[in-house]
Amino acid sequence: MLSSVHNWLAYVDFAVEHSDRLLVATLEHIEIIAFAIAIAVPIGVGLGFLITFDDRLATAVIWLAGVMMTVPSIALFGLLIPYFGIGAPSVIVALVLYTQLPVIRNTYVGLNDVDPAALEAGEAMGMTRLQLLRRVQLPIALPVIMAGVRNAVVILIGIATIGAFIGAGGLGDLLFDGISYVRTEMIVVTTVILSLLALAVDYAFSISEQLFRLNNGEQVESSATMRLLQRVIS
Amino acid sequence: MITFEHVTKQYADGTVAIEDVSFTVEEGTTTVLVGPSGCGKTTTMKLVNRLEDPTEGTVYRDGTPLSEFDRIDLRRNTGYVIQEIGLFDHMTVGENIATVPRLNGWDEDEIDARIDELLELMDLPPESYREQHPPELSGGQRQRVGVARALASDPDVLLMDEPFGALDPITRESLQDEFLKIQAELDTTILFVTHSIDEALKMGDRIAIFDVGEVVQYDTPQAILDEPKNEFVEDFIGSDRPLKKLKVTQVEDVMSPPTEEVATAGGVADATAPVQSDGGSTVSPLEPTDTALSALSRLVASEDGRLPVVEDGDVVGTVSDEDIRRSNAGDKP
């Protein structure tokens, strides 16, 4: 009992004492992920859209993106270093590859989820292919795509830590230090930050996903937060 | 005006949906395409706004071959209620109706006014329906929104593919009646698809009866009932052809001139007063535009063999079951 209180204090002490380093590492971590997502989402959505035109291509692309996810991150970094060098660029490329499955798959599913009759009606009323995409398919697919991105970001927060192994920085640095110097408080505090980060991102995305659904007139089980948001918005 | 000239449509998989079809839809009239499932009705509609192009023959709009029109322009100028309605569930009813006006670049103010106007026309008060989403509506209400959406930019041509198909008989009947009223106010050329001969007889100025892939008879409802071209048409109309004829015949076409007794003083007031029927409910007097069928049904219920026909408070004629019988036999009285 006493020792656990003692531990808690040690963790808090550590967090306070190293707050600067923790903050810098957290920001670095977020930056890497933001970069990766900014690159990955347009690619994934684009591919997801393209494969709606060809079922066989769709199967192949989704399978490939799935295989991607099974390659261990360390191996992937190793394969990328010859092309992108040591450091953040290789890590970002790897992260982009890891997020393709959820983003492509959800885009594909979301776009295909549109009632064929609605598409036919749109075409019959004189919408061009692009107008159909923008006014009918995308609004319906957005919440589903959003769910894919949410999935991807949460995966990335974990995988990005391994990037520290090849000098990309971020919270992974502190984890590796903690392991090398056997400093439990360092490992625990970093892990807590990582988990909080993942939870916060997950929550933020789930809210935006629900907002998209509400905007489409779908029924959404409203949580307290949603009700608050709705009141703020209206 | 829409003209089909020896039009054949064969799909990529080899299915010949229609073969050598020719007919003309006059400006401002309603033509109903009727026939069994799979006979090519939807295909015929799709040819009119170039969702499909003919393999052989030509479709004209006001004398100009459709191939000379831009597909997109043509479609934005042609209202189309597709068979499955296809409302956009993620948009509100108002946004659904605004689709084509938006594509055509109308002002938001104009669009707003148009949405309200159409919702009123369709008997869906804008205050309660404008902001609803289609999944919240009943089947009949969705159909109305589909029709409103197709009418939004005041198209010259309106295509309606079984617009009242999936409805219960009562809702269907009332929508038909409402649409007949709306149709009278529009000068739109309408192509209407159904597989119900009753609906065709009720809605059409002209009817094209389809058998698999071909038009068997193209004529007015009266002419089709009077002279079915062959056994297929006869079977399609059914064994109650005489009754169907009564439905498309108006009282004024069968009535006799007013008789002495009703025309003399006092008789008029009597005849024009609401009639007390056996059930005790009040029935308004027969009008010249009522159907011969409703006249017959009143004759059957009434004790008199002859009923007065009243227009604007004046007796303009009388009708007996003999009058009706005579007209049904096909002889002109």
Ligand SMILES: Nc1ncnc2c1ncn2[C@@H]1O[C@H](COP(=O)(O)OP(=O)(O)OP(=O)(O)O)[C@@H](O)[C@H]1O
């Ligand atoms: N895109 C297509 N490709 C191949 N064949 C088609 C296509 N669309 C329709 N057909 C075929 O063409 C024929 C006519 O179809 P169409 O949809 O025009 O019939 P319909 O009279 O509207 O039938 P229903 O009353 O069931 O709606 C059918 O045999 C149908 O299977």
Ligand SMILES: [Mg+2]
């Ligand atoms: Mg059809």
